[in-house]
Structures are given as C-alpha cells and as structure tokens.
Amino acid sequence: MRETVVRISGLTITVVYAVLIGWLYARQPATIAEVTGGLSAAIGAYHVDQQAFEDGLQFFRRDQFSEARAAFARADPAQRNSRTQFYIAYSYYRQGWGRLYQDDELYRQGIEAVDRAIALAPAGRIVVDDPTLRIHTADELKVELDTGMRRDASDLNPLRIFRERK
Amino acid sequence: MTPAREAVYLPLMALTVALLGGLRIGAPVVLVPPSLFALVLGLLLMGVLVQSGALAPDRLLSESRPPLANVNGFGVLVTLFFASAQTFAALTPDSGLPRVLFSVYFLVLMLNTLAARPDRVRVLQSLAVTFGAAFVLNFVVLDALSDPEGGRLKRVLQVLFEGITLGVLSQPVHHPATGYITFFAIVLFLVTLSSLPRRLPRPSRGLTVLQPADHDRGQLPR
Numbered sequence: 001m002r003e004t005v006v007r008i009s010g011l012t013i014t015v016v017y018a019v020l021i022g023w024l025y026a027r028q029p030a031t032i033a034e035v036t037g038g039l040s041a042a043i044g045a046y047h048v049d050q051q052a053f054e055d056g057l058q059f060f061r062r063d064q065f066s067e068a069r070a071a072f073a074r075a076d077p078a079q080r081n082s083r084t085q086f087y088i089a090y091s092y093y094r095q096g097w098g099r100l101y102q103d104d105e106l107y108r109q110g111i112e113a114v115d116r117a118i119a120l121a122p123a124g125r126i127v128v129d130d131p132t133l134r135i136h137t138a139d140e141l142k143v144e145l146d147t148g149m150r151r152d153a154s155d156l157n158p159l160r161i162f163r164e165r166k
Numbered sequence: 167m168t169p170a171r172e173a174v175y176l177p178l179m180a181l182t183v184a185l186l187g188g189l190r191i192g193a194p195v196v197l198v199p200p201s202l203f204a205l206v207l208g209l210l211l212m213g214v215l216v217q218s219g220a221l222a223p224d225r226l227l228s229e230s231r232p233p234l235a236n237v238n239g240f241g242v243l244v245t246l247f248f249a250s251a252q253t254f255a256a257l258t259p260d261s262g263l264p265r266v267l268f269s270v271y272f273l274v275l276m277l278n279t280l281a282a283r284p285d286r287v288r289v290l291q292s293l294a295v296t297f298g299a300a301f302v303l304n305f306v307v308l309d310a311l312s313d314p315e316g317g318r319l320k321r322v323l324q325v326l327f328e329g330i331t332l333g334v335l336s337q338p339v340h341h342p343a344t345g346y347i348t349f350f351a352i353v354l355f356l357v358t359l360s361s362l363p364r365r366l367p368r369p370s371r372g373l374t375v376l377q378p379a380d381h382d383r384g385q386l387p388r
Contacts, residue, residue, distance in 0.1 A: 003169045007234050010173025014241050017178060021185045030194030 029078075037078015048084055049075045060087060061132055065095040082121040086128055086138055089113035093135075093145055097165045102148040110145045114138055134166035167225065167363045173238040179358040180245035186351035187252030191341040200248070200255040203269055208251030210276035211293075212243075217280060218289040219365035221246075226363060246358070253355045256348045257300040259337050264308060268300065286364055293359065297352050305345040312337045 023042075029035045040046040056071030068091050076084035089110045096106030118124045118138050126138035135141045144166060154160070190196045200208070215221035226239025258268045275296060279289065311324065 004234065006169045007173045007238050010170070010177065011234075011238060011241065013174065014177040014181065014245070017181050018245070021181060024185070025188065025197050025199055028194075028197055030196075 031077075033077035034079060037076075037080050041078065041080045046078065046080050048081045051075075053084060056084075056087065060091055063094070065091040079116055080120060082117045082126050082138075083128060085113050085117035085120060086126050086141070089117060089138075089141055089145070090133065090135065093141060093148075094165060096148070099161050099163070104149060107145050107148045111142065111149070114142045114145060118142070169235070169238070171361065172226070172235070172242060172363070176242045176358060176361060177238075177245045179354055179361075180242070180249035183249035183351050183355045183358065184245065184252045186347050186354075187249070187256040189344065189347050191343040191347070198255065200251040201258075204251045204255035204258065207254040207269075207272050207276060208247050208249075210273075210280070211250045211254075212247055214276060214279045214289060215359065215362065218284055218286050220286040220289050220359060221362045222365040225366075242362075246362070249355055249358065253297065253352060256351060257297060257304055259304055259308060261337065264304075264337060268304070272296075272300075290356070290360055294356055297356070301349060301352060305340055305348065308337050309339050309345075313339050 023038070024035070027034075027038055029038055037046055052071050052075035056068045056075055059065070059068035059071055069088055072084050072088050072091075075081075079085060092106045092110030092113060096103035096110065117126055121138065124138075128136050130136070135144060185197075188198045188200070190198055212221070216223060223239075223243065226242055227236050231239070254272055258272070259265045279292065284292065
C-alpha cells in the first residue's frame with residue numbers, strides 16, 4: 001500500500017514538474033514576475049493592478065509615454081494582459097511617430113508589444129473602446145507599425161508631412 | 167532499488183538537469199532547448215549506459231512488474247533521455263568552430279565507447295572526465311579567450327589570437343552564474359547516472375559445491 005502511494009505521488013510530482021519545465025521552455029519568461037504571473041494566469045488568478053493601469057492611462061493621454069509604460073509595466077508585470085500590452089504598443093507608436101520620419105527602434109518595440117497583445121487575446125482579437133484613441137484594434141495598430149518600418153517609394157512623397165498621428 | 171528512488175528521486179533529478187542545462191543567465195534570461203544533434207547524442211549515451219550495465223532497462227520496464235511500476239520506470243527513461251541531451255547541449259559552445267569540434271568530439275566519443283564495451287565503473291569515470299574537461303574548455307578557456315574586458319596586453323593578445331584563428335574561436339561570453347548553474351547540473355547528472363538501476367550479475371550456472379555431508383546423504387555418485 002505504501003509503495004503504491006509513493007509511486008503515484010512520484011508520478012504526479014514528475015508530471016507536474018515536467019509540465020512546468022515544458023511551459024518555461026515554451027514561454028521563455030525573462031523575470032520571476034513573468035514566471036509567477038504566467039503560472040497564476042494559468043489557473044485564472046492573475047489580475048492587473050487597476051490603479052497602476054489608470055495611472056498609465058493618465059500619462060498616456062498627456063503624451064508622457066515613458067512614464068505611461070512604466071506605469072503599465074507595474075500594472076502588468078508578467079505581461080499577461082492583452083489590453084495593457086495594447087496600450088504599451090500604442091505608446092511606442094505615438095512616441096516613435098514623426099511627421100518626417102519614424103523612430104525604428106520604438107516601432108520595433110511597439111511591434112513586439114502588439115504581437116504579445118494579440119497572442120494573449122482570445123482568438124487574437126483586441127478591440128479597445130477608448131474614444132481618445134484613433135486606432136481601436138490591435139490589427140490596425142500592427143499594420144500602422146509595420147507600415148512605419150517599411151522602406152518604399154512612398155517615403156519620398158512630400159505630402160507625407162500632412163499626415164496625422166493616430 | 168527502492169520505489170522512492172525510482173518514482174521520485176531519479177525523475178526529479180533528471181528533470182532538474184534538463185531544466186538547468188538549458189538555463190542561460192543574461193539580459194534576458196533564456197532557456198535554450200537541446201538541439202537535434204544533442205538529442206542524438208543523448209540517445210547514444212543511453213545506449214552506452216545500457217551496454218555497460220550502468221542502466222538496466224529490464225529493472226525499469228518488464229512484464230513481471232506491476233503497471234504502475236512500469237509507468238514509473240518509463241518516466242525514469244524519458245527524463246534521463248532529456249537530461250542526457252540537455253547535458254550535451256549545455257557543454258557544447260554556442261557557435262563557430264568550437265561548436266563543430268565539440269559536437270564531433272562528443273559523437274566520436276560515444277561511438278568509440280559503444281565499440282569498446284567498457285563496464286559500468288569505467289563508463290561513469292569516463293563520462294566524469296569527459297564532461298569535466300568539456301566544462302573547463304567551454305566555460306573557462308573559451309570564455310577567457312573571448313572576454314573583451316581586461317588590460318591592454320590581454321586585448322592585444324586577443325586581437326592577435328583572433329587574427330590567427332580568423333575569429334572562428336570567439337564565443338559569446340557566458341554570465342558567471344551560467345557557469346555555476348551548468349557545473350551544478352553536470353554534477354547532478356553524474357549523481358543521477360550513478361544512482362540508476364544497474365545490471366545485476368546473472369545467477370551462476372556453473373559447478374555446485376557439495377559438502378562431505380552430501381556424500382553421507384547419498385547425493386554424490388559412488
């Protein structure tokens with residue numbers, strides 16, 4: 001009887017440990033916060049810090065994008081919330097946008113963030129109902145960022161200076 | 167072998183090796199899965215262990231054992247395979263000519279060991295020496311040759327060395343913590359190997375020694 005208990009316990013522990021290792025290899029969390037956040041999200045216990053998120057929104061609307069990202073990172077330390085990641089990507093877009101040129105590095109980070117947001121959202125669909133934004137879906141934001149990174153003849157169009165930031 | 171060792175200790179030790187062997191500390195922390203070649207080397211090592219008697223698969227999987235015990239035994243084999251592959255992956259440099267050389271060295275070593283048919287003790291000793299040497303070369307020698315920090319003389323020597331070798335030996339320098347973690351993983355792997363169920367000596371079918379008392383009982387031919 002005791003042997004059976006030991007064998008079943010060992011098997012259970014081994015399977016759980018193996019699944020955890022497989023999850024770590026698949027997700028590649030870079031920080032302890034991402035590990036704990038990912039594990040709590042797996043059991044549905046992960047929550048965004050609402051106060052920090054609201055702080056981030058206030059900064060975002062005042063065009064203080066670095067401060068906004070710091071607050072969003074505090075709100076979603078494990079990078080598990082698609083809406084927060086959408087705003088982070090949007091902050092990279094707005095900060096990197098220029099009438100004559102875009103900041104490629106910020107746009108690249110924006111693409112990474114919007115890809116994270118899409119991966120986290122159910123069925124990859126994100127619609128943010130925020131009247132202060134001009135882009136409401138992750139798909140539009142991703143296209144905007146991708147377009148900014150592309151080099152083509154339209155970059156030489158002088159009418160580009162009349163376009164507006166979204 | 168006790169059920170606890172088979173069901174708990176061995177799989178957990180092997181899984182820990184599989185986890186730590188892929189850990190690369192840096193910014194960010196990365197978990198590197200074993201390459202396909204490391205999987206092949208891991209399989210060859212399993213073959214070496216079985217052939218030498220360091221691992222007796224029939225003591226983990228057989229018809230005479232209860233199904234639950236067989237499941238535990240299968241778990242040991244699977245986790246040991248991944249631990250073996252990850253150990254080779256951890257000891258192989260990340261790029262360039264050293265990666266090719268280490269891979270070929272490990273492959274030849276495994277094939278040679280299979281052909282030589284050493285016993286359990288010699289295989290374990292050989293693996294300890296091989297893994298130890300590979301660790302020193304990868305984490306001490308190559309890191310020292312590739313480290314860009316240091317005095318002017320060291321940098322001059324490095325430039326000369328890179329010029330002579332056409333830069334094919336330079337590697338990304340490991341974070342110090344990666345070396346410590348890999349060292350611990352290798353030691354744990356060797357402990358795991360030495361704790362595996364070994365092949366038992368076969369019962370003797372030779373002469374039966376009879377005592378004089380047997381003669382008195384009429385058990386010896388006259």
